[in-house]
Amino acid sequence: MMNRIIRRIQRFKGWFGAAAAFCIFYGLYLGLFDSPPDYYQGEVVRIMYVHVPLAHTSLMAYASLFLGSLWYLWKRDPLVDNMCQAAAGLTVIFTALSLITGAIWAKPTWNTWWTWDPKLISFAILLLIASGYLMLRTFVEDPDKEGRYAAVLAIVGGIDLPIIYFSAEWWRSLHQPLSISMRGVSMTGDILLPLSIMSLGLNLLFLYMLMVRTQMLYLTNLLQAKKGRLLSQVHLTQTSS
Amino acid sequence: MTFLRVIQWVVWKDLISEMRSRETLSSMLFFALIVILVFSFSFAMDQDAAQQLIAGIIWVSFAFTGIIGLGKSFSAELQNDALEYLQMSPTPKGAIYLGKMLGNLLFMLVVEVMLFPLFVLFFNLNIVEEIGLLLLIFLLATLGLSAVGTLFSALTVQIRAREVMLPVLLLPLAIPVMIAAVESTRGALNAQPLTLYFHWIELLTIFDVIFTVVSFWLFELILDS
Amino acid sequence: MAIQTFHLSKSFGNYRIFEDLSFEIPTGECFALFGSNGAGKTTLLRILATLVRPTSGSFTVLGHDGVTEKESVRQVTMFLAHGSHLYDDLDAQENLRFAMAMRGQYPSHRALKVALDQVSLGAFSDMKTRNFSAGMKRRLALAKVILAQPQVLLLDEPYNALDEGGVQVTNQIIREVTQRAGMVFMTTHDREKAHLVAHRTGLLNRGLLTFSHTDQHPAHDIS
Numbered sequence: 211m212m213n214r215i216i217r218r219i220q221r222f223k224g225w226f227g228a229a230a231a232f233c234i235f236y237g238l239y240l241g242l243f244d245s246p247p248d249y250y251q252g253e254v255v256r257i258m259y260v261h262v263p264l265a266h267t268s269l270m271a272y273a274s275l276f277l278g279s280l281w282y283l284w285k286r287d288p289l290v291d292n293m294c295q296a297a298a299g300l301t302v303i304f305t306a307l308s309l310i311t312g313a314i315w316a317k318p319t320w321n322t323w324w325t326w327d328p329k330l331i332s333f334a335i336l337l338l339i340a341s342g343y344l345m346l347r348t349f350v351e352d353p354d355k356e357g358r359y360a361a362v363l364a365i366v367g368g369i370d371l372p373i374i375y376f377s378a379e380w381w382r383s384l385h386q387p388l389s390i391s392m393r394g395v396s397m398t399g400d401i402l403l404p405l406s407i408m409s410l411g412l413n414l415l416f417l418y419m420l421m422v423r424t425q426m427l428y429l430t431n432l433l434q435a436k437k438g439r440l441l442s443q444v445h446l447t448q449t450s451s
Numbered sequence: 452m453t454f455l456r457v458i459q460w461v462v463w464k465d466l467i468s469e470m471r472s473r474e475t476l477s478s479m480l481f482f483a484l485i486v487i488l489v490f491s492f493s494f495a496m497d498q499d500a501a502q503q504l505i506a507g508i509i510w511v512s513f514a515f516t517g518i519i520g521l522g523k524s525f526s527a528e529l530q531n532d533a534l535e536y537l538q539m540s541p542t543p544k545g546a547i548y549l550g551k552m553l554g555n556l557l558f559m560l561v562v563e564v565m566l567f568p569l570f571v572l573f574f575n576l577n578i579v580e581e582i583g584l585l586l587l588i589f590l591l592a593t594l595g596l597s598a599v600g601t602l603f604s605a606l607t608v609q610i611r612a613r614e615v616m617l618p619v620l621l622l623p624l625a626i627p628v629m630i631a632a633v634e635s636t637r638g639a640l641n642a643q644p645l646t647l648y649f650h651w652i653e654l655l656t657i658f659d660v661i662f663t664v665v666s667f668w669l670f671e672l673i674l675d676s
Numbered sequence: 677m678a679i680q681t682f683h684l685s686k687s688f689g690n691y692r693i694f695e696d697l698s699f700e701i702p703t704g705e706c707f708a709l710f711g712s713n714g715a716g717k718t719t720l721l722r723i724l725a726t727l728v729r730p731t732s733g734s735f736t737v738l739g740h741d742g743v744t745e746k747e748s749v750r751q752v753t754m755f756l757a758h759g760s761h762l763y764d765d766l767d768a769q770e771n772l773r774f775a776m777a778m779r780g781q782y783p784s785h786r787a788l789k790v791a792l793d794q795v796s797l798g799a800f801s802d803m804k805t806r807n808f809s810a811g812m813k814r815r816l817a818l819a820k821v822i823l824a825q826p827q828v829l830l831l832d833e834p835y836n837a838l839d840e841g842g843v844q845v846t847n848q849i850i851r852e853v854t855q856r857a858g859m860v861f862m863t864t865h866d867r868e869k870a871h872l873v874a875h876r877t878g879l880l881n882r883g884l885l886t887f888s889h890t891d892q893h894p895a896h897d898i899s
Contacts, residue, residue: 283672338623349611353688359606362669363620369665370624377627377654438691453780460777468765532759539725540778541750676729
């Protein structure tokens with residue numbers, strides 16, 4: 211009684227994984243060896259080829275969580291709920307990684323690990339919301355309510371994020387005149403190509419991980435349900451004999 | 452019409468209960484007093500520093516005090532499983548949300564209006580001209596906190612570790628309100644021209660409208676199946 | 677039919693409470709459900725009261741679907757649960773008025789007084805329910821039924837904590853509901869008291885529901 215979609219994921223996920231691996235390796239080669247160093251930043255600029263695609267992927271991950279939550283509230287399909295749970299975990303991972311790579315990049319270029327930049331603030335809050343989402347899921351006792359409550363949080367967070375970004379931008383323009391903003395890196399083909407290939411690769415990696423994790427959550431629930439049924443059958447035969 | 456009457460009755464019920472027990476207001480007030488005391492010890496401030504910091508201090512105390520009130524709002528509905536009755540009553544759940552939200556707004560505003568003179572007193576503020584504007588800012592920012600806070604109070608009251616989860620979920624989402632409230636309060640207290648901080652008041656209004664509508668719509672999913 | 681269920685199943689996470697329950701209860705009948713602790717009686721009642729969604733299957737209450745037409749079901753149903761649903765800081769009368777307002781009903785002072793007298797709480801109408809005993813809270817819940825006049829009455833262990841007078845009041849209210857072609861569905865452990873009013877009884881055991889008739893005859897046998 212395995213779900214049709216789960217079977218399809220089982221068949222196609224390998225292709226996503228392979229395509230992700232190819233794009234990431236090719237993009238890394240282009241970014242690390244084939245593209246020129248930056249005039250001002252030198253070799254340090256190469257972390258951009260990891261940092262910017264990671265940031266894109268975290269937004270993609272939260273977008274899937276947001277849309278999945280709307281879909282779940284509409285259809286109440288438990289598989290969609292599993293997908294949301296998987297997407298939330300990946301949002302935490304990708305957001306944390308993009309904050310870490312951002313800090314590593316900021317130290318040599320801006321001479322600081324952290325600055326109250328609107329993008330940084332928004333990503334830090336995104337990390338808080340996604341971690342809060344995972345915490346919430348573990349604290350709901352009634353399994354009927356878990357998916358619903360989590361979806362409500364994801365939707366409120368998704369609507370709030372753009373507002374947080376804009377208010378942080380206004381706030382910053384007030385307190386820190388644009389002294390250490392990112393100086394426009396000229397987007398020539400040398401830079402754009404590895405960036406887009408890395409972005410594609412990480413997004414494919416996200417989709418691959420999303421499939422694997424969704425499948426895992428779904429199958430775990432299925433297993434638990436079967437185990438529960440077997441145990442109650444054993445219990446019934448023991449009490450009736 | 453029944454919609455409005457349900458709102459009225461929910462507010463009435465919360466007000467009567469509060470007038471008799473004084474549980475929410477007194478705990479909010481005492482907590483806020485302690486926060487103010489701690490702040491005034493933590494920062495030895497001269498007049499200039501106070502002007503810069505006071506808006507932030509005011510809103511940190513208001514937000515934490517508000518969370519106490521919001522948490523109590525729905526834990527009161529747990530007595531005798533009363534929440535269950537609200538869930539299975541044939542009234543629109545949005546009306547119940549608006550009633551609870553207005554009650555919370557009222558409690559928070561009352562506490563804020565009682566506390567604000569203390570800030571004026573302790574930190575030597577000069578507020579004669581801007582008092583009306585300040586009250587408008589308090590109203591708009593508190594409405595924003597109450598709109599999201601009532602939704603999350605209803606959500607966290609039905610889970611484990613609810614005292615922790617309410618601030619953990621609510622405060623990150625309330626960041627726009629906090630920023631806008633602090634900036635506009637600072638502007639008003641320092642007697643800046645309104646044009647310099649009017650956009651923050653606009654932001655508060657936009658936040659209020661969006662999240663009252665969103666929470667109104669999502670509340671049914673929290674209270675009902 | 678007052679209540680019809682079709683292949684109703686409920687599981688909490690991995691634990692199955694019951695599976696594939698199909699039964700019907702006609703109007704004018706009082707039905708008493710027995711079963712050991714944990715058999716799923718209360719869960720079944722909570723599903724019929726639209727508090728919990730069934731995992732699968734469906735049910736109708738007076739023709740309204742229990743999942744898609746919840747609001748219509750709630751209009752005609754009243755559920756007296758384990759908790760009394762009272763606010764401890766309100767007095768008896770205020771509690772009744774609030775509870776009725778949540779159902780869109782606004783009873784007059786007279787009606788409130790009559791209802792309170794009927795459950796022998798007339799003398800306590802201005803007392804905060806914080807000071808009420810468990811039995812008094814039960815009686816106050818019964819006053820809600822008198823005021824709301826629901827078509828379908830769901831009772832979870834209605835005789836708990838009640839003295840003899842309270843049991844009589846409960847049974848009298850149950851008879852009133854069935855006599856005006858309503859329906860009563862109760863869960864209880866007290867077979868003796870239930871047999872005084874129930875027309876049919878059921879036993880929920882290991883997810884199976886078996887029926888038997890009692891000596892009582894339905895007032896209005898619509899079916």
